[in-house]
Amino acid sequence: MNIAPSAAKPSFSWQFVVTLLMYGFMYxxxxxxxxxxxxxxxxxxxxxxxxxxxxxxxxxxxxxQSALLDSLRVAFTAVAVSAVLGTMxxxxxxxxxxPGKGLYRGISYLPLIIPDIxxxxxxxxxxVSIGLSLNIWTIIAAHIVFxxxxxxxxxxxxxxxxxxxxxxxxLDLGATPxxxxxxVLLPELMPAIFSGCLLAFVLSMDDLLIASFxxxxxxxxxxxxxxSRVKTGVKPDINALSVILILVSGFLAFxxxxxxxxxERRRFRQ
Amino acid sequence: xxxxxxxxxxxxxxxxxxSATSRRxxxxxxxAALSGVALSNCARNLSxxxxxxxxxxxxxxxxxxxxxxxxxxxxxDELLRGFQDRTGIQVVVDTFDSNETMLTKMQGGGGKAYSIxxxxxxxxxxxxxxxxxxxxxxxxxxxxxxxxxxWQDPVYDPGNAHSMPVVWGTTGLIxxxxxxxxxxxxxDYIWQNVDQLSRRITLINDVREVMGxxxxxxxxxxxxxxxxxxxxxxxxxxxxxxxxxSFITNGWEDQLASGDLTVSMAYSQxxxxxxxxxxxxxxxxxxxxxxxxxxxxxxxKTAPNVDAAYExxxxxxxxxxxxxxxxxxxxxxxxxxxxxxxxxxLQQDQNLFPSKAILAKSEGIAxxxxxxxxxxxxxxxxxxxx
Numbered sequence: 001m002n003i004a005p006s007a008a009k010p011s012f013s014w015q016f017v018v019t020l021l022m023y024g025f026m027y028x029x030x031x032x033x034x035x036x037x038x039x040x041x042x043x044x045x046x047x048x049x050x051x052x053x054x055x056x057x058x059x060x061x062x063x064x065q066s067a068l069l070d071s072l073r074v075a076f077t078a079v080a081v082s083a084v085l086g087t088m089x090x091x092x093x094x095x096x097x098x099p100g101k102g103l104y105r106g107i108s109y110l111p112l113i114i115p116d117i118x119x120x121x122x123x124x125x126x127x128v129s130i131g132l133s134l135n136i137w138t139i140i141a142a143h144i145v146f147x148x149x150x151x152x153x154x155x156x157x158x159x160x161x162x163x164x165x166x167x168x169x170x171l172d173l174g175a176t177p178x179x180x181x182x183x184v185l186l187p188e189l190m191p192a193i194f195s196g197c198l199l200a201f202v203l204s205m206d207d208l209l210i211a212s213f214x215x216x217x218x219x220x221x222x223x224x225x226x227x228s229r230v231k232t233g234v235k236p237d238i239n240a241l242s243v244i245l246i247l248v249s250g251f252l253a254f255x256x257x258x259x260x261x262x263x264e265r266r267r268f269r270q
Numbered sequence: 271x272x273x274x275x276x277x278x279x280x281x282x283x284x285x286x287x288x289s290a291t292s293r294r295x296x297x298x299x300x301x302a303a304l305s306g307v308a309l310s311n312c313a314r315n316l317s318x319x320x321x322x323x324x325x326x327x328x329x330x331x332x333x334x335x336x337x338x339x340x341x342x343x344x345x346x347d348e349l350l351r352g353f354q355d356r357t358g359i360q361v362v363v364d365t366f367d368s369n370e371t372m373l374t375k376m377q378g379g380g381g382k383a384y385s386i387x388x389x390x391x392x393x394x395x396x397x398x399x400x401x402x403x404x405x406x407x408x409x410x411x412x413x414x415x416x417x418x419x420x421w422q423d424p425v426y427d428p429g430n431a432h433s434m435p436v437v438w439g440t441t442g443l444i445x446x447x448x449x450x451x452x453x454x455x456x457x458d459y460i461w462q463n464v465d466q467l468s469r470r471i472t473l474i475n476d477v478r479e480v481m482g483x484x485x486x487x488x489x490x491x492x493x494x495x496x497x498x499x500x501x502x503x504x505x506x507x508x509x510x511x512x513x514x515x516s517f518i519t520n521g522w523e524d525q526l527a528s529g530d531l532t533v534s535m536a537y538s539q540x541x542x543x544x545x546x547x548x549x550x551x552x553x554x555x556x557x558x559x560x561x562x563x564x565x566x567x568x569x570x571k572t573a574p575n576v577d578a579a580y581e582x583x584x585x586x587x588x589x590x591x592x593x594x595x596x597x598x599x600x601x602x603x604x605x606x607x608x609x610x611x612x613x614x615x616l617q618q619d620q621n622l623f624p625s626k627a628i629l630a631k632s633e634g635i636a637x638x639x640x641x642x643x644x645x646x647x648x649x650x651x652x653x654x655x656x
């Protein structure tokens with residue numbers, strides 16, 4: 001589709017300014033953080049020269065590393081489980097009619113609006129009353145609750161924009177329901193599932209309250225470790241850690257986009 | 271800077287709601303209050319009904335592990351390894367970020383695995399009142415007779431009957447000696463130099479700390495309950511108003527290091543940490559005395575492994591271990607025997623261990639009657655909002 005270009009664009013449009021402001025608003029704090037992670041000084045007020053000392057101190061800090069591992073373990077497991085369940089839930093809600101459907105939909109999205117602290121305390125009380133002992137799996141279970149809701153919401157919005165006849169056409173052409181789902185519906189939903197997963201992953205990595213209340217048996221997520229350290233002082237090695245995390249997640253996002261791009265090109269060629 | 275203004279939830283109970291407590295604090299606080307009343311009862315009933323066997327889990331393995339619930343930085347690998355070498359008991363450490371989180375989790379029944387918890391002074395008092403902690407069997411502890419005088423009979427737990435003090439600190443002033451005209455010894459410097467200090471000092475965002483420091487400066491008790499004294503303290507603080515840049519507990523560090531601030535009121539732990547990075551700064555405990563805060567160890571009533579808990583307490587009471595812990599983690603111990611084992615440079619470190627003369631003038635912040643609390647709060651609101 002080609003929109004006729006509007007007559008000679010001004011070189012400095014207001015759209016450009018707004019875009020620049022928005023990007024600045026989003027990314028300048030991150031750039032500053034990255035910049036100061038190389039500061040030899042403890043305080044951002046003074047620039048003490050380039051140094052990798054905070055990266056070295058991060059490497060020597062086994063507690064931070066184990067906390068990071070716990071966080072990643074929780075986030076990956078919770079997101080993986082929620083991706084499957086959330087997609088199934090969204091598809092099921094879109095496809096089928098059953099009594100109490102509205103109520104089901106409403107309840108399943110509740111974790112989006114209930115404050116974290118309420119989920120945290122309720123989950124704790126529930127876990128205790130059924131006699132489960134707390135460990136890393138209870139954090140994962142609690143995180144699945146809200147990850148599920150986020151992924152389901154994102155997938156649902158994508159589903160409403162899809163052409164419902166595509167799947168029916170596949171069925172008409174002799175695909176089994178499973179094949180139709182896997183080969184027609186799922187590829188169409190993939191971008192939504194993926195962005196839902198990213199959103200849920202970030203929220204899971206970020207969560208302090210729910211993890212605090214459901215952790216046990218030595219499981220200690222990154223936010224718990226950092227906030228507990230605030231009492232005795234947080235060092236800029238946290239900045240270094242953030243930079244590493246941003247780079248790694250940026251790389252992962254790039255990689256997945258690249259794979260998607262390649263597969264899409266292949267699809268167009270066929 | 272990493273997140274600021276959060277550390278101080280330890281003292282949240284004293285902060286007025288009118289002051290700038292963050293949203294998260296408020297949530298934690300209300301959660302503690304709400305769930306404490308409503309949910310814990312229901313949880314307790316449910317769990318008591320269903321899980322009496324769960325409280326005595328597989329004995330053979332349980333005796334080999336001790337779960338403790340503490341602040342990050344109060345333990346390290348060396349400490350845990352030493353304990354395992356000595357007793358064969360493996361320690362699993364979980365951390366909390368505020369007393370309120372810890373309390374809520376315990377009340378919700380999520381702390382059944384823990385045999386040792388590290389609450390702060392005011393929280394010990396609350397937990398004793400709520401009958402959450404077991405009295406300590408003094409006959410099973412060795413070396414409890416060597417506390418520094420301030421911890422022999424603390425206000426929060428008379429006779430240390432339920433708790434064992436483990437870390438303490440003071441509140442004082444931190445500044446760059448190169449930037450002040452004469453050496454600062456105490457609060458009088460601030461009042462005498464209000465004109466030069468225009469918007470160049472910060473005070474801790476806590477009513478009892480600030481009012482208490484002023485009461486001390488005037489020669490009254492930190493825990494004064496006399497309205498006339500409290501009013502006098504308020505009037506003194508009013509004179510200081512032009513010099514106060516803000517009331518913040520954390521977050522002054524950058525500005526102080528760069529010289530935008532001249533003096534900040536700070537907790538010793540923050541100050542010690544800061545001075546390690548900026549050795550040009552200096553921390554003093556005002557000569558008129560300061561407030562003392564204490565973090566303690568208690569055994570909850572639900573402790574699954576009481577024997578290991580006593581082993582741990584004895585291990586921490588051991589002067590050798592305490593002394594090494596002070597050296598590594600830079601935290602002050604109330605154990606006099608451990609203090610004597612410290613290298614001289616740490617013993618003379620006035621930031622960690624203020625002189626006995628100053629200590630003798632210092633007090634812990636004790637609860638006051640509700641009417642007096644309201645009075646404190648009213649003056650505090652007038653002070654911080656005017």
